[in-house]
Amino acid sequence: MKVSGILYGVGIGPGDPELLTLKAVAILKKADVIAVPKSKEEADSRALSIVEKMVDCKGKEILELILPMTKEKEILAKARKEVAALISEKLKQGKVVACITLGDPLFYSTFSYLIPLVMNALPEVTVKIIPGVSSINAASSAALLPLAEADEKIAVIPSTYEQEGLKEIIRGFDTVVLMKVNRVMDKVLTVLEELALKGKATFVSRAGWPEEMVIRDLDSLKGKELDYFSMVIVKK
């Protein structure tokens, strides 16, 4: 079915409203619907509050997309299908839907799961992605730490990865960005100690947010409760 609506995936950057792109602002201004993925647990969407600082959302429909944080595949699949149906419904009505994502829409985001579901339901729909400043670039800026130069190699990995694999990757790359370190910091510290690389590692949380933290003495993080939006950059 040919539909006149357009679906935009809009990256709104790492957290600083000023790091929205001109294009993101322009798309959000013209959008009829702002779609906001969120987990059931949180009351407010940080992404939406960032957008509201830069774009007048009065008169726009805010479409909440509830995607629970769970590993249970059936619950997830059902939630995604329902959410994709909500978006498709708006598109069929000819509406311009902008689905917002912190960082970049195709870099560890929930939005990327929704694209094939919407495209399956509406094969002829137009989907466009507005890339955003990703969290790893924001963290590297906050720490004044180049991610890569010249012929260097970068690995970006979730820290939930098992210990031996983690070591091997750190050995093989010039820069390793460990995402989602909050729950596994002690394991990461052990690995870095064993590789004698603790001095080459920097912890960054909420880069670009008012609460931004850059910590170069990783030992000071031992046993502490860490923010969900945190990573470690290892640069040899």
Next chain:
Amino acid sequence: MKVSGILYGVGIGPGDPELLTLKAVAILKKADVIAVPKSKEEADSRALSIVEKMVDCKGKEILELILPMTKEKEILAKARKEVAALISEKLKQGKVVACITLGDPLFYSTFSYLIPLVMNALPEVTVKIIPGVSSINAASSAALLPLAEADEKIAVIPSTYEQEGLKEIIRGFDTVVLMKVNRVMDKVLTVLEELALKGKATFVSRAGWPEEMVIRDLDSLKGKELDYFSMVIVKK
């Protein structure tokens, strides 16, 4: 020496002027000096022409930083030192200097080499980085291809890397971004064929530029002259 000037490294995004961030525009507007790294060979700076589309540069000093494209370390070191001295001079005069970089200033950029040189010359100077949308996020958007989801691992590597190492990395990661493929496309094709992954690879050049190309049939690129700003994303 305490200096009142400020050095900004400003990421201007992948090429589309609309992908400048609000913050980049604000810094460029207030800057006294726009520093523009360029190789001797090219007559015009693409980065500057992008900035000029969004920011009125009349009355601002344009400081060209000539950094030749060469592997000769002595020539490079000398050029970088001279260029850092030019920047430091402006900072000593109390000027706000914005050094512009395509993409992100700390992601495979020339600017990152200049930071320590300027900071050595002026230890108390303020250096701030404004992150930008990087080429890999722009390419992933152009190709509608998520770089990573959930617990996936990403490797970003220059394709000049030797064949066996390339294979090993492609085997070990969910997504591999091969930068600078223009001169080694035939080698990359051979590697992908041997791994039976050619169908999982997408070529993107000049993402976000008017000349943007997304090519999914990699065989069509065999023997062709390719753009300098091109990459291949392998997503398994």
